[in-house]
Amino acid sequence: MTDKKTGMAKGLANYGDAGFSLFLRKAFIKAMGYSDDALDRPVIGITNTYSGFNACHRNVPDIIEAVKRGVMLAGGLPIEFPIVSIHEAFSHPTSMFLRNLMSMDTEEMVRAQPMDASVLIGGCDKTVPALLMGAASADIPSILTVTGPMITGSHRGERLGACTDCRRLWGQHRAGEIDEREIEEINGKLAPGAGTCMVMGTASTMALVSEAMGMMLPGGASIPAVHADRLRHAEATGARAVELAAEGLKPTEIMTKESMANAVRVLQAVGGSTNGIVHLAAIAGRLGFDLDMEDLDRMGAETPVLVDLKPSGSHYMEDLFKAGGLTTVLREIEHMMNTDCVTVSGKTLAENIAEAPASWPQDVVRSLDNPIHSGGGLRRLRGNLAPGGAIIKQAAATEELLQHTGPAVVFSSLADMAERLDSPELDVMPDSVLVLQNAGPKGAPGMPEAGYIPIPKKLAAQGVKDMVRISDARMSGTAFGSIVLHISPEAAVGGPLGLVQDGDLVKLDVAAGTIDVLLSEDELQQRKAVWKAPEHIGAKRGYEKLYFDEVLQAEDGCDFNFLRAHPRDKPVS
CATH class of the missing domain: 3.40.50.2300 (Response regulator)
Known part of the structure; x- marks a missing residue:
């Protein structure tokens, strides 16, 4: 029922006596010193x-x-x-x-x-x-x-800004180009x-x-x-x-x-x-x-x-x-x-x-006939890896990687990635496609900004700056690279991303708007038949239970189903 009252008379506490409710409210608000x-x-x-x-x-x-x-x-x-x-x-x-x-x-x-x-x-x-x-x-x-x-901050004459430069300089540190002492010095200058x-x-x-x-x-x-x-x-x-x-x-x-x-x-x-x-x-x-x-x-x-x-x-x-x-x-x-x-x-x-005041000559906002990038900053992708869609920030990607086919190197979770990414034994090449599973809304949980998968240390040391990376996670807007994100449905609820295995060929074609794993539908169905959900999907109490019970996929904004003006017929898995 809409409350037509205003000010202190609006939304009164329910004591069964509106006059008393307003009287009590004014008594307590006057304790704050109001006239x-x-x-x-x-x-x-x-x-x-x-x-x-x-x-x-x-x-x-x-x-x-x-x-x-x-x-x-x-x-x-x-x-x-x-x-x-x-x-x-x-x-x-x-x-x-x-x-x-x-x-x-x-x-x-x-x-x-x-x-x-x-x-x-x-x-x-x-x-x-x-x-x-x-x-x-x-x-x-x-x-x-x-x-x-x-x-902005400054380091040895170079202008710095969080957190694009955080990621760039940390990448150089991982590659051995910046030593421990200098990275600590930089740390105090990125967010001034x-x-x-x-x-x-x-x-x-x-x-x-x-x-x-x-x-x-x-x-x-x-x-x-x-x-x-x-x-x-x-x-x-x-x-x-x-x-x-x-x-x-x-x-x-x-x-x-x-x-x-x-x-x-x-x-x-x-x-x-x-x-x-x-x-x-x-x-x-x-x-x-x-x-x-x-x-x-x-x-x-x-x-x-x-x-x-x-x-x-x-x-x-x-x-x-x-x-x-x-x-x-x-x-x-x-x-x-x-x-x-x-x-x-x-x-x-x-x-x-x-x-607004008239515009003036400047070099930050380009004209339509002289853009930073043509064809839009963001592109939606579909394909057998992303039936519900995926996103790539093509304006921040390496152009030659926007059409790429390579063998998958799969990490089954954030913990798995942390454990193996920098291992000298990791079977990875510059043309590999790094695949992170179970980092979506339910899989992580919380769909963290883990989609910016670091370049494996042994490749970074060889000078590799970018690779195709795909996941059901997000990434910071400050990040850059040829990175496919928000793959839906996520791996943790049985999405095709969770069926990808090491060595599978993954094909990205941004011009065509597609992201696919080059496997037959029969093969995908056979893998789906033996797939098991991660054990952590679900909770018994508190906000965490509410989250797992109600959170939707990326295309619905990862909102809770019951909070939508028109909830889905059933929570999207």
């Missing part, structure tokens, strides 16, 4: 996602103060409240395992506590999609802002301040696509975490939240099929993270529709990669900010966008673009 005048104003809830484990959110307290200032200047009452905070490097077994928990926390706390609108503060990879998933389900007026990207990774990783990707779909005020995606504009944007976000409370503009009116298509278009144009597809699919499921994977390929064919940022290019997010941010990209592809979509600003996307 009756303050309590009569629109209440704007602010998600506090700060954590001592989360460097990406180190500046959240400052952002909250700026949001509060904006709320109060607009005549509202700001009240912050804590929710789950997730950092990629501090979440066992993986941050993706906890994303749905954070979305549930967001949904329930927004719904349970009296607020007329909410300000969502995200940053590190899974926090932005979790907040948007929760906001879509709760569906009260909400607006997003982000912590912003880090500034607060904020998210300053390359086109998942955090940057989700910030940009969130702005594109209209859930963030214009310009907010690329402002560096330490920049004064970050706080000014937060203040404007707070002020706009008060207006949203009065207007009643809800997330489901902003995040539509058309605005989601805008997000996918921008995902392709910026060379965004493969994770963006999983998260957008999850958000779409909360809104009541499926993300159109056919559109992903169609838009990819139409939309070249225009943003020259690592890992597909050479610049960093602060350079995109200096080049004009997302607006500079939108002006290149405006004719491909659904520009009549309403955004959280209350204006259409077309109006936002028109009102």
